[in-house]
Amino acid sequence: MNDSDEPSNALVRPYAVTRGRTRPRVEIAIEALVETTARGRDASVVGGREQQLIAGLCALRVQSLAEIAARMQMPLGVARVLVADMAADGLVAVYEPTAVGDDAVGTELLERVLSGLRRL
């Protein structure tokens, strides 16, 4: 996968499951958490093998977009398109990360992370 001069078909293939779409409906951060909803746990409403696998994965435990891509063995961009579709269909809930900005939210997060790390 690392060769920059591989045939261009190799580019298209990963995106076959998204029918060629490379842009997600909504941007999802790489560390955003994904959890299957009650609706998504009903296999009959989930179309497509990939989506079913993702729904199964995130019903067991919340997973980041990165984990989904890795466990599905698909590029990050492909997982992002699929998860965005599933979120739009109410099959999964996406929880945004807490960005460490200059505000009190950032400070609180850092303090929680620090005490969590000390407890490890």
Place this chain on the structure above:
Amino acid sequence: MGFGGSDEGYRRPSGRVTSSKIVIAGGFGVGKTTLVGSVSEITPLTTEAIMTSASVGVDETAGVPGKTTTTVAMDFGRITIDQDLILYLFGTPGQTRFWFMWDELVKGAIGAIVLVDTRRLADCFAAVDFFEHRGLPYLVAVNCFDGVQLHQLEDVREALAVGPQVPVIPCDARSRESTKQVLITLVEYVLNMRRTRQTTPSR
């Protein structure tokens, strides 16, 4: 280890959960994956991002002959901080050709660990430049392949031309305790920086 620490017996989070991340940068073979693996509750996973000219916004139709691609593999691990907060560690090669990925990686991150091998210091120059430029707090962790002397740490600081406030610390990427200490040092550094900034009016 606490909540969610094993791959078995998952417990479902109740209500809202959120996440955060720390970036681990450094040259190939410097020990990024080893470091991530030493504290992660999951075996480090790998994900690949592909950049085609389509994904930089030129054209949406992938697969036009002659397009170039770059693939960057990231290794990452996961630490459940508490019931509703998960910390991710993303290890990525510090090379300029992968910068398309770095923008996304540093966005909202707590900070970065620049992992260095004293035998190949130059491998981390690009990462240091990038974090300086982006204003992302970072520290330098010297992976002690063969043990590191204190004077070497100061040599590293000088060679990288990092400011006196940036922590330059030794670590053993294979050791959970050592990696934990590196992470704690980073978060403490970020917190202290914020407190200093808040008590120093008009900068």
